[in-house]
Amino acid sequence: MTERLIELRDIRKSYGNVYALGGVSLHVDKGEVVGLLGDNGAGKSTLIKILAGAVRPTDGEILIRDKTVNGWNAARSREAGIETVFQDRALAVQQSIVRNIFMGNEQGNWLGFLDLKHEVAEASRLMREIGFTSKVFTPNSIVGQLSGGERQGVAIARAIYKQADLIILDEPTTALSLTETAKVFHFVRQVRASGRSILFIGHNIHHVYDIADRFVVLDRGKVALQVSRDKVGSAEDLIHFMELVAHPETNAKPAPNTSPKHKKGAA
Amino acid sequence: MQQLSPDTTSKATETWSHPHDNPLRSFMLTNRAALGSLAVFLAMLMIFTIANPAVFTSWTLYASVLTTLPVAIFLTVPLVFIVTVGEIDLSFPATMGCAAWAFALVVQAGYEPMLGFAAALLTGAILGAFVGALVVYANLSSLIATLGMNFVLRGLILIFTEGKSISLASLTDNWVLKVFSSEIYGVPAQIYWAIAFTIFSMFLYTRHRFGVHIHIVGDNPDSASQMGINVNRVRVGAFVFVGIGAAFAGVFSTMINFTWWPTSGDGYLLPVLASVFVGGTPTWGGIGTALGGAIGALTVSFIQTGIVGAGLSGFYVQFFNGLIIILSLLGHRWNQIRYR
Numbered sequence: 001m002t003e004r005l006i007e008l009r010d011i012r013k014s015y016g017n018v019y020a021l022g023g024v025s026l027h028v029d030k031g032e033v034v035g036l037l038g039d040n041g042a043g044k045s046t047l048i049k050i051l052a053g054a055v056r057p058t059d060g061e062i063l064i065r066d067k068t069v070n071g072w073n074a075a076r077s078r079e080a081g082i083e084t085v086f087q088d089r090a091l092a093v094q095q096s097i098v099r100n101i102f103m104g105n106e107q108g109n110w111l112g113f114l115d116l117k118h119e120v121a122e123a124s125r126l127m128r129e130i131g132f133t134s135k136v137f138t139p140n141s142i143v144g145q146l147s148g149g150e151r152q153g154v155a156i157a158r159a160i161y162k163q164a165d166l167i168i169l170d171e172p173t174t175a176l177s178l179t180e181t182a183k184v185f186h187f188v189r190q191v192r193a194s195g196r197s198i199l200f201i202g203h204n205i206h207h208v209y210d211i212a213d214r215f216v217v218l219d220r221g222k223v224a225l226q227v228s229r230d231k232v233g234s235a236e237d238l239i240h241f242m243e244l245v246a247h248p249e250t251n252a253k254p255a256p257n258t259s260p261k262h263k264k265g266a267a
Numbered sequence: 268m269q270q271l272s273p274d275t276t277s278k279a280t281e282t283w284s285h286p287h288d289n290p291l292r293s294f295m296l297t298n299r300a301a302l303g304s305l306a307v308f309l310a311m312l313m314i315f316t317i318a319n320p321a322v323f324t325s326w327t328l329y330a331s332v333l334t335t336l337p338v339a340i341f342l343t344v345p346l347v348f349i350v351t352v353g354e355i356d357l358s359f360p361a362t363m364g365c366a367a368w369a370f371a372l373v374v375q376a377g378y379e380p381m382l383g384f385a386a387a388l389l390t391g392a393i394l395g396a397f398v399g400a401l402v403v404y405a406n407l408s409s410l411i412a413t414l415g416m417n418f419v420l421r422g423l424i425l426i427f428t429e430g431k432s433i434s435l436a437s438l439t440d441n442w443v444l445k446v447f448s449s450e451i452y453g454v455p456a457q458i459y460w461a462i463a464f465t466i467f468s469m470f471l472y473t474r475h476r477f478g479v480h481i482h483i484v485g486d487n488p489d490s491a492s493q494m495g496i497n498v499n500r501v502r503v504g505a506f507v508f509v510g511i512g513a514a515f516a517g518v519f520s521t522m523i524n525f526t527w528w529p530t531s532g533d534g535y536l537l538p539v540l541a542s543v544f545v546g547g548t549p550t551w552g553g554i555g556t557a558l559g560g561a562i563g564a565l566t567v568s569f570i571q572t573g574i575v576g577a578g579l580s581g582f583y584v585q586f587f588n589g590l591i592i593i594l595s596l597l598g599h600r601w602n603q604i605r606y607r
Contacts (some may be wrong), residue, residue: 090493092486093606094553103483105493112476140293144606 002067003030005166005197006080007053012061013046013221020046021057022221028166028197033188036201037242042139042218044201048168051199052075081165085172093144100143101158126157127253131190136188149180153187160191167191168199173207184213198254205242209235219245272489300547301559303602307545307595308566311573318577330455332565332572334523337461338516339564342535343542344468345505345512345558350480350543352505353470353552354409358398359513361420361541363532366391366510367517370526371433380443387514394420395510399503416589417536422515424529433527448522457519465561479506486553522588541588542567545595566591 007027013020021043028034038044043120051057053074062072064080091100097118101123108114123139132153143154152172169188173181183227188198188211202208208215209229215238216227224245232238316323320480349356362477369390373383398416402409438444449456464501480501483491492498513532521527546563548555570591574584 086493088490090487090490092483092490092553094486095482099479099483103490104496106476106479108476114476114479115606116475142606144604148308 002032003028004028005064006082007063007066009052009061009063011047011050011057011062012056013043013050014058017223021050024218024221024223025058025074025266026216026223026226028199030165031192031195033192033198033200034215035208035211035215036218037205037208037215037238038224039242039245041220042121043221045170046221047218048170048201051077051082051166051168053082078162081163082166082168083159083162083166084160084168085152085155085170085240086188087170087174090152091143091154092149093151094142097127097141097142097146097154098139100154101126101139101161103158105162121158122161124191126160127153129160129190129194130156130187132157132187146220147180147183148176149183152176152184154202156187156191160194160196164196166197167200168201169201170201172200174203205239206235209238217242217245231261268416278413282333295453298558299602300554300555301556301562303564303598304545304547304556304559304595305370305568307591307598308562308569311566311569311591315577316506317572322572322576326453328572328576330453332569333458334383334455335456335458336565336568338520338523339535339539339542339563339568340382340461340465340513341516341519343560343564344465344557345509346539346543346547347546347555348468348472348481348558349505349509350371350548350550351472351485351552352504353483353488353503354402354458356398356409356413356509357507357536357540358394358413358416358420359509360532360534361417361424362391362394362398363508363513363520363535364424364529365394365420365517366514367431367521368428368529370518370521371435374438377437380438381439384518386442386509387518390535391510391514391517392507393510395513396503397505397515398510400507401485402506403502404497421450428529430529432529435521435525435527438525444522449535457523460515460519461561464512465558468557471607472555477501477504482553507538539564539600541592544599545592547595547599547603551598551605553602563595566595579581 003008004030008225009025011021011024024047026034028252035042036047046055050057050072053072053076056072062069069076069080090102090103096120102119106114107119120139127133127139128152131149133139134150137150143151146154152169156169172184178183189202198251200208200212208233212229213230215225215232216223217238225241230241291602307356307533312323323327344365346359366387370380370383373386374380386550401407401416402412447456451459470478472481479526480496481504482489483494483496484498484501488498497520516535517531520531542563543560544550544563545560545566546556546561548560561563567588569586570588574587575581579587
């Protein structure tokens with residue numbers, strides 16, 4: 001049986017009277033890519049912020065490797081091995097790949113001087129681990145020379161360096177071309193192959209469908225669907241379901257926490 | 268179902284061949300800006316030498332430049348750090364004056380000059396920290412706030428000294444002077460210290476956590492703080508380093524004349540500022556070159572001596588000063604790409 005990495009139980013978050021999340025339960029297993037879908041305002045961003053520890057849930061339970069964690073915050077999140085790669089990727093584009101991978105974590109000797117050789121070796125090892133290799137750049141190349149997908153690779157390599165077990169990718173393929181998206185998918189598959197997990201958040205259902213092992217659809221702060229990939233026939237099924245969720249007047253909105261047995265939400 | 272294009276990345280071999288593998292090309296690439304400013308200097312020197320071969324092949328001209336150049340280097344190189352971090356410090360001339368004043372007061376009181384040197388460095392560091400904290404924590408524009416601090420500090424010097432200088436005749440037979448301000452193998456001693464300072468700064472700039480953070484904060488402060496870098500502390504650190512550099516400059520300039528003047532440092536504001544940019548550090552922050560800064564200081568210090576040495580009248584100095592600044596900026600513009 002697969003190892004459960006993180007589990008959220010009935011997470012709620014309200015800002016005053018407004019519910020951002022109204023009882024979300026989901027889990028991520030080891031070595032799994034979970035695709036998180038949802039319209040604007042569905043609660044994706046709030047969920048990411050809660051996972052990163054930047055926002056405290058109003059109510060609910062967070063379990064790391066089947067153990068409840070009390071006092072969830074950014075430090076706990078980091079201890080649990082959760083790293084978020086935000087949309088803007090937080091890269092310093094005039095600096096080298098090495099400098100970006102070690103940003104804020106530069107390992108110096110007792111005087112604070114850095115071992116550049118060691119850093120380059122470590123960076124190229126990390127880059128190889130996620131399949132981020134090329135003939136045209138080295139760890140010393142400037143990030144500004146890289147394409148959008150490759151920059152995503154730098155951010156993922158940095159997350160791996162921080163010993164991440166779960167990497168949250170916040171819309172990593174938005175505004176990327178097909179080739180660039182393929183590069184990001186390649187990194188994601190390599191990360192999964194190394195036994196780490198990924199929470200892949202996206203607007204583009206086709207992208208999420210292609211890469212995720214399991215899908216979670218959020219709608220207005222609740223989980224509208226949780227289904228593993230082999231239960232979904234095609235991306236069109238997923239899109240169809242999303243449309244049904246988005247237009248509840250069609251009277252097809254399923255109850256929250258639909259069991260994974262549902263082939264489609266439109267049951 | 269959507270068919271993805273094949274993974275081009277997976278075919279990539281694990282052996283890299285890249286310009287960085289060739290040590291010479293790698294050196295050229297990473298020091299492109301510094302080499303550019305060196306080219307500017309050599310071109311200028313060549314023109315001068317053609318204009319007046321007799322003067323520019325004799326050592327005396329260079330010896331005189333090498334005595335005053337170190338002061339400019341101690342000011343310019345730390346300024347590269349502050350421009351890289353995305354700020355500017357115009358208060359360094361007054362900081363230099365204050366630090367040299369501390370040195371002069373300690374020596375005048377009859378204490379060991381080395382103690383005065385330490386007092387000057389401490390004064391420089393504290394003033395740098397104060398100016399930096401003012402800019403960073405009060406969130407002021409560094410251009411305006413440091414200009415204001417320059418006037419405030421200079422004003423305080425003038426108020427307290429009533430414009431009187433301090434003569435330090437006791438320095439003449441002290442060992443400190445022999446170490447820092449004599450001739451060693453026929454070369455002014457100051458230049459050895461300036462070179463050592465430049466080399467130290469180069470390591471600090473590219474191979475030390477402090478310098479690396481300076482680059483990252485100047486490049487993208489939001490990313491830096493997201494990754495756990497204390498952005499404000501790095502910025503204040505850059506101001507402290509400028510203060511320390513100004514203190515060195517103050518002490519060295521005082522030791523040249525055995526006299527501290529209340530106006531000490533005043534003439535350095537614009538030439539030093541120009542040196543940073545002639546040296547190849549761009550204005551936008553995130554990148555720069557410490558070695559280039561030192562070469563820029565050499566170029567700017569040499570213009571004045573050079574023009575007079577070439578046989579032109581002093582009236583040409585300002586014109587050529589400006590011309591060389593503009594030409595080297597044009598050169599760097601073509602040489603450097605800004606990534607966003």
